[in-house]
Amino acid sequence: MGVRLMVVDDHRLLAEALASALKLRGHRVLAAAxxxxxxxxxxxxxxxxxxxxxxxxxxxPGAFDPIVRIRRDRPQVAVLVLGPVPNPRGIAAAFAAGACGYVRHDERIEGVERAIVKARAGDAAVAPGLLQGAFAELLNPAVQPDDEGQRLLRMLTPREIEVLVRVAEGEDTRLIAAGMGIAPSTARTHVQRVLMKLGVGSRLEAAALAARTGLLDRAAVSVLPDGPKHGPPGD
Incomplete structure (x- = not known):
């Protein structure tokens, strides 16, 4: 029995071509959007x-935001990402958003179909080659003489690093202030300074940039093992 599918792509011609190919193979394509x-x-x-x-x-940043919404409102829908070979963080970001698989955009239709069937069955659908490449790069990262995450981290004070970690954890201004023992107005100022230094316009963008560049990983080890460092109230 065919799978009830929806194909979404910024390139309408690609979406429609893939939808047509899947229809010919017996699948029910609801839309090519x-x-x-x-x-x-x-x-x-x-x-x-x-x-x-x-x-x-x-x-x-934000490439997989639609998946977060889909998984929140329709958790029974299995989402497969179709795209170019990403870096390991790209694959990790897709799964973190709720995707159940990642398929190369140059994959043969047979490979796409196998991934669809696995996704419907609740299995992870990732080509072994993609996983091997991801693990290899994560275990043996290439040396980056001008590491973007490290460069951004050097721009932040210890206080701002703590604020960034809390922002990435989803804390609002009130929680940040309470957790750091500072006034809400001071917390708001720290957040604005972090956004300005990172060159982003929102907290969501800051969190996404931190995750994409590895800044968040480095920020997490810049605080004490038992939690972030706290200064005196009003700092």
């Missing part, structure tokens, strides 16, 4: 068994 910006609402409303979501830039 573009762009991905409005994908979440459409997928939530149509509730397919599997959603194939194309992305041209898996390493970009």
């Amino acid at each position: 573009a762009p991905t910006a409005g994908a979440a609402e459409l997928v939530v409303s149509r509730a397919p068994e599997v959603c194939l979501m194309g992305t041209a830039a898996p390493d970009e």
Whole structure:
């Protein structure tokens, strides 16, 4: 029996071509939508068994935000990412957002179909080669003479590093202030300084940038084992 599918891609022609190929193989394609910006609402409303979501830039901040919305509102929908070979953090970000698989955009239709079937069955669908490459790079990272995460981290004070960690954990201004023992206005000022130094316009962008560059990993080890360092109230 065919799978109830939805294909989403910023490139409408690619989405429609893939949808047509899958229809010929007996699958029920509910829609071939573009762009991905409005994908979440459409997928939530149509509730397919599997959603194939194309992305041209898996390493970009916010690339997988639609998946977060889909998994929150329609947890029964299995989302497969279709895109270029990302760095290990790109694959990790896709799974962290709730994707159940990652398929190369140059994969043969047979490979795409196998991934769809695995996704519907609740299994992870990632080509062994992608996983091997990801693990190899994570275990033996290439030396980066101008590491972006380290460069950004050097721009922040210890206090601002703690604020960034708390922002990434989803704390609002009130919680940040309470956790650090400072006034809400002071916490708000620290947050604005972090955003300004990182060159981003929102807390979500700051968290995404920190995760993408490895800044968050480095920030986590910049605090004491028992928790972030605290200064006197009002700091």
